[in-house]
Amino acid sequence: MSANFPVTKIAESRLREGMDISFGKTFTDHMLVADYANGQWGKVEIIPYQPIPFYPALMALHYGQEIFEGIKAYINKNGETVIFRPDRNFKRFNESAARMEMPEVPEEIFLGGMKQLIALDKDWIPQKDNHSLYIRPFMFATDEYLGVRPSLTYKFIIILSPSGPYFAKPARILVEDHYTRAAPGGVGRAKNAGNYGGSLKAAADAQKKGFDQVLWTDPFEHKWLQEVGAMNVMFVYKDKVVTPSLDEGTVLEGVTRDSAIVVLREMGKSVEERPVNIDELVQEYKNGNLTEAFGTGTAAVVSMIQQLSYRDMDMEFDVANAPVAAELAQRLAAIRTGEAEDAHGWIFRV
Numbered sequence: 510m511s512a513n514f515p516v517t518k519i520a521e522s523r524l525r526e527g528m529d530i531s532f533g534k535t536f537t538d539h540m541l542v543a544d545y546a547n548g549q550w551g552k553v554e555i556i557p558y559q560p561i562p563f564y565p566a567l568m569a570l571h572y573g574q575e576i577f578e579g580i581k582a583y584i585n586k587n588g589e590t591v592i593f594r595p596d597r598n599f600k601r602f603n604e605s606a607a608r609m610e611m612p613e614v615p616e617e618i619f620l621g622g623m624k625q626l627i628a629l630d631k632d633w634i635p636q637k638d639n640h641s642l643y644i645r646p647f648m649f650a651t652d653e654y655l656g657v658r659p660s661l662t663y664k665f666i667i668i669l670s671p672s673g674p675y676f677a678k679p680a681r682i683l684v685e686d687h688y689t690r691a692a693p694g695g696v697g698r699a700k701n702a703g704n705y706g707g708s709l710k711a712a713a714d715a716q717k718k719g720f721d722q723v724l725w726t727d728p729f730e731h732k733w734l735q736e737v738g739a740m741n742v743m744f745v746y747k748d749k750v751v752t753p754s755l756d757e758g759t760v761l762e763g764v765t766r767d768s769a770i771v772v773l774r775e776m777g778k779s780v781e782e783r784p785v786n787i788d789e790l791v792q793e794y795k796n797g798n799l800t801e802a803f804g805t806g807t808a809a810v811v812s813m814i815q816q817l818s819y820r821d822m823d824m825e826f827d828v829a830n831a832p833v834a835a836e837l838a839q840r841l842a843a844i845r846t847g848e849a850e851d852a853h854g855w856i857f858r859v
């Protein structure tokens with residue numbers, strides 16, 4: 510259900526032909542802002558996209574209580590505005606909130622407010638193939654206070670960004686065996702800002718060696734695979750698909766990952782969610798069983814991996830001949846556009 514929060518409309522829309530809609534650069538006319546204080550959500554409103562004033566002692570800037578989500582809306586082939594599985598992001602957002610000792614956001618604000626905001630700014634949704642509206646809900650600590658404790662006040666905001674096709678070029682990935690992203694008991698499972706700040710150095714070092722990103726491994730042996738950047742990872746063996754399990758709490762539970770597992774099984778593949786060791790992968794590659802590797806995430810949906818390197822071992826993949834990843838991407842696209850039936854209730858109409 511769409512909500513009915515008070516709206517202050519922009520005087521004149523900023524929407525223009527030919528705006529730069531490469532990923533994450535342009536934002537729509539309006540945003541939703543909700544304030545939490547005294548143990549409850551108070552004012553919720555939709556206002557023109559604008560700067561937010563705050564004092565330098567804003568707690569989020571000092572102690573990192575910040576969480577976010579990434580979701581996409583589309584115009585489907587019938588011209589309807591639809592959102593892909595926002596209920597899963599809503600659930601994950603509140604799980605991240607719990608881990609970061611932040612308040613939960615009610616469904617009416619997160620999902621209802623999101624629909625109301627998208628309906629208001631729907632002219633911004635690009636209508637071309639593979640274009641979408643990226644939805645970024647986030648929440649941060651707003652107490653003006655220096656001292657480590659949970660903030661007593663928060664802001665929850667949703668902003669929208671039109672984006673063109675996110676053609677992730679086939680990636681060259683380095684298996685990380687020095688830095689660590691997440692450890693059991695840590696915050697790897699939460700979509701909180703600090704996880705990304707902490708990952709940049711490893712990615713930058715890998716880029717100096719000619720790679721695009723790192724594949725994270727466990728903190729103890731640096732052998733058990735976790736995930737890549739902001740993507741989960743999957744490996745295609747001749748007769749099955751293998752992906753790291755979520756049990757340790759060190760891997761983000763991707764909505765695309767979950768969708769991919771369902772669709773791969775519909776394609777007749779068996780999918781194993783279990784601990785995956787780099788030595789196993791190298792062995793399967795040498796035996797000729799490991800044929801494809803790809804990442805899954807909201808931004809690019811399915812991203813081919815063309816090279817996976819571990820120490821001296823370079824594993825190369827023929828991305829032009831990756832039938833499993835290609836069919837998965839095609840099937841997910843068909844569900845989004847409405848060409849294929851939405852058998853699982855993944856499509857939410859605005």
Ligand SMILES: *Cc1c(COP(=O)(O)O)cnc(C)c1O
Pocket residue numbers: 579700736737738739740741761762763764765766805806807808
């Ligand atoms: C967001 C994210 C993913 C992908 O999740 P989706 O819900 O599929 O977009 C995977 N790993 C990390 C670390 C992420 O932040």
